[in-house]
Amino acid sequence: MTAAVRADDPEELLTRRVLGALHREDVLGLRSAAALEERPDGVWLRGGRLALPVTEDGFQSRWTARRPLLEVDGRPLTGLDEILAAVAGLADPRDRDGHTAFAEECRQALATMRLHDLARPAVLDGLAERLGPDPADWTGPAASLGFDTLAAYLDHPVHPAGRGRAGLTDDQLRGHAPEFHPAFELRWLILPEAAITRHGAGTLPGWWPAPADLGEPGPGFALPVHPLTATPGLAAPVPGARLAERPYLTVRPTLSMRTVAVVEDPSVHLKLPVATATLGLRNRRTIKPGSLVDGAAGQRLLEAVTAREARFAGTVLHADEQCFAHAGHELLAVLLRRQPAGLDGSVTVPLAALLAPSPGGRTVLDHLADRFHGGDVLRLYDELLQLLLDWHTTLFSYGIALEAHQQNTSLVLDRPGGRTRMRLLLKDDDGPRLNTTRLGELAPYAEAFDDARIAGTDDRPVTDLFTTITGHLCTGALAFGLAALGRAPLARTLGLLRTRLTEAVDRLGPAGAPLRTALLDAPDLPVKAMVTAGTLLSKERSGAADINKHYTTGPNYLLEAPR
Template sequence: MPLGDHPVTPRRAPGGPRGDDGPAAALLLRVLGTLLREDVAGLRSRSVPHHAPDGRWLRLAGRGDAETLLLPVREDGFQAEWTARLPLLRRETSGTDLTSCDDVLAALAAHADPADRPGFAAFARECRHALDAARLHDATDAATSAALGDRYGTDPAGWTGPAASLAFDTLAARTDHPVYPASRGRAGLGEADLRAYAPEFHPSFRLRLLALPAGAVTSTGRAPAGAPPVAPSAAGLPERLDAGHVLLPVHPLTADGPLADALRARGLHDRAVPAPRDRGPLVVPTLSMRTVALAADPRVHIKLPLATATLGLLNRRTVRPGTLRDGAAGQRLLEAVVAREPRFRETVLLADETVHAHAGHELLAAMTRTLPAAAAGATVVPLAALLAPAPGGGTVLDRLARRHSGGDPLALLDALLTLLFDWQTTLFGYGIALESHQQNVSLVLDPAAAHPVRLLLKDNDGPRVNTVRLRARLGPGAPGPAFDDPRVLCTDDGPVADLFTTVTVHLCAGAFAFGLAAGDRARLGELLRLVRDRLRQAVARLGPADGGDVLRTRVLEAPRLPVKAMVTAGTLLTKARSGASDINKHYTTGPNYLPREA
């Protein structure tokens, strides 16, 4: 019964969300849009359009035991031609509206290969976690904003220094990811865990310290003063341990959970000595949650493994020892580029991530990050916080614009895009693209500095590097990049261009254009022209041999662009079924939303 020919009176499926449940409806709308974009169960490729008085629908014909489904859609443009228009999926025969993630995913699972159906149930559980977190955020937004205002001041534009930067992390953690619909959920963590340890609640807590035999720990670099490790006796352990043991910091969620199994796997269960719980350093979580800042010196961050997952159940928040080495290798590579490109020496700041230690297990590892001194007196805002609601009204970008760009948010966005694209296209000319998404890049604002607008980069362990282009730029005598992960290195521009597009263009530019337009801050066409103009200008600075022609062909003039398929690779399908060698770099395609030149 085609929708346009015989419209039916919708009936809500039992167990659907209440009519006043805004978080549930908002989540389902994002989930449906993502499933359509990623063509889950053929929702995009097998559907045919149908028109009804209320607008366009897509009809997914039933096959086998699967029933025919109808999805109301509207034009989108950001990484997909169409997205969900209403938070529902309709059964055509009965006219029943499915209005919960559980029901929608169960209906779509019937259209999927039976081998993939467990992934749909897993994603439904993930969505329930995300919905619980969203409701908790709604219930605590006002109190959290008031607490941040009391502590740091009522105007976020005045939040300066590394400690206040953590307040921006709190706002960002309460904001949806531009691509992943269930981003607020953290697998296996309940409300008490979130309130005690998650960045959206801005808590403080003490790390645990674990004394391990020195021979079992591999370490690199020296931690700054005040950061662990210290001598075991300084943490309340017997002095006899000072000679043959070293301390490894451990997150409380790990210490109270799977730590014993990790120690047993490494044969350390009877040789590890925990320090008294009250002797660990006091810390505050950053946006990534597994990374915490020292309360006594917030310039110092400690990245620790957690036995949870975010942005996909396969995207575990543990820390493989190899990623520690890769983060340091990525940092050295960026330092080599900055040394050869003088204009970035004062405008691109790099966190130091060369200090780390591990005991050969993904739950027994730690990395110490130190922010550059330039962050001390500046406003340091992760890009993920720019569109977050600010205490006192408006967005963070609005409030920053009042102080730093004459009240014009687009002028501040313009300054950000100009520097961001200049830097990232320059890296592309060296054969490098970074996984520098909104969490890993911060905007550094300081009117008193020689360069009032700067960037701060961190977490550089997952780049793509075209070694042919890199050697051509650095010369035959340059040291080769040493990465533990074999997926980092390649010998052509394709993987580098894909990462540049999906992260720098989509997440750090296009997402702001569409986000600001959705909030009626400016016309979408004006915002997209700004993105294209700044990208085109940056690409023009590259010669044809330096990758300029590649970016023009693959980004500016391409009819379609790669798009992250994060739900497919992160939860719905196993790696064997999806073929994803890296779940963060598994792609589908979407339309090129950048307007063509006149």
């Protein structure tokens, strides 16, 4: 998540972010066909019929939109709808539907931003009353959901309309989205046992209902269903299935919204399909059965690496994602995720929440630094860099890169014996990239994945994923965010990032050469092209094999003399 910005009008803020993304992803040649132009008010980029006022960025694009304005044929357009309609009118006719869909995503995001502005003060007051005024004291699995709530108010570092969720009303958001910290009950679908595929040893938790507990006598398996997915036609794909009338089991949403924590057993999360989309029209929040297989396979692979690399045994924790069930349909599935034991006295905070304002206005990072690092925010950032980069570069030496972005990676802090201990907690291991030529004795683990895109024999998909996730979203975003918040000059935060990354790559010896070439020394870095692949263009038009791993390029802020 990006750092908080000044309190702009939501439409102006969103319009600048949208224009910045359209430039970064070179929509209508706003990047490749544009030339710099000096005007009395500052720098512009002009290309063909379009002109955009810009300012230097440096993170994932050299330039970004300076004002919420796009000039078309010399006519200034300032309203978001007006701008997007003009862009759609100039687009290739084959892409018009995608542009129409993106405009709707932006309208949904804007409505959500306005809803956030209204709701946020009361939500933060409620968190302070329930969990305490200092987030550094929010310990245990239940309290960690408060950090998910804080993170949900921040914008995504890449996608401009990341706060939008397709097709949901304000009431549905208030009742089920993490930024409102609601509690609600699940619905349950009774399925014939023969229709269910189950994975994972051991018994289900004691609170898992039998059909009779839901007022549905007779045999069958009770599958939890998110209330937003519990439509009358949900049972149709499975003969003999029926939706129980009685709701059961109170839960709260995590940052991902489709994953919920059980209130009476908060170390257990249930990942459930939700019939919506975020971060792009094609980024649906359903659950393909194969992704459950891949998540379990990914966890086993990571634990095998940890077993071989003893220094990570106590510092990198893995959520247990071996238990899941599905009925062969993307709306009929559940992952039962168990958090590691022993976190009751720890502060567990997703990286996405570190720059979020907390009750009282200070960032979560400020509070954590006060308690665990003597008030030194940079010291905390440095320690995080050392652990995170050591882990991910070690994985690279095995040919592994993870989709362990700022939502899937949590910082775990506590003080056993009075000394600060930092650990990482990883979840959602279903989207890695593997170079099987590096796996060595771990090569058999690659055969367990369902998605054929995961395993290959090339370093490039691995370095691309490392750069865009570990680089941009987990470490680079914090370097730029800390500078934007005035905690340290950008040259210092980026210098620290380059130093720690160089040290981590050096430890690999010759095995780290491709990572050095692709990340430390390259003139440009891959950057996610989320709007293009997720909404504007079809897969046939964009060529995206995976919408979450489709890239453009941006400046390398890790070079010795970054701009």
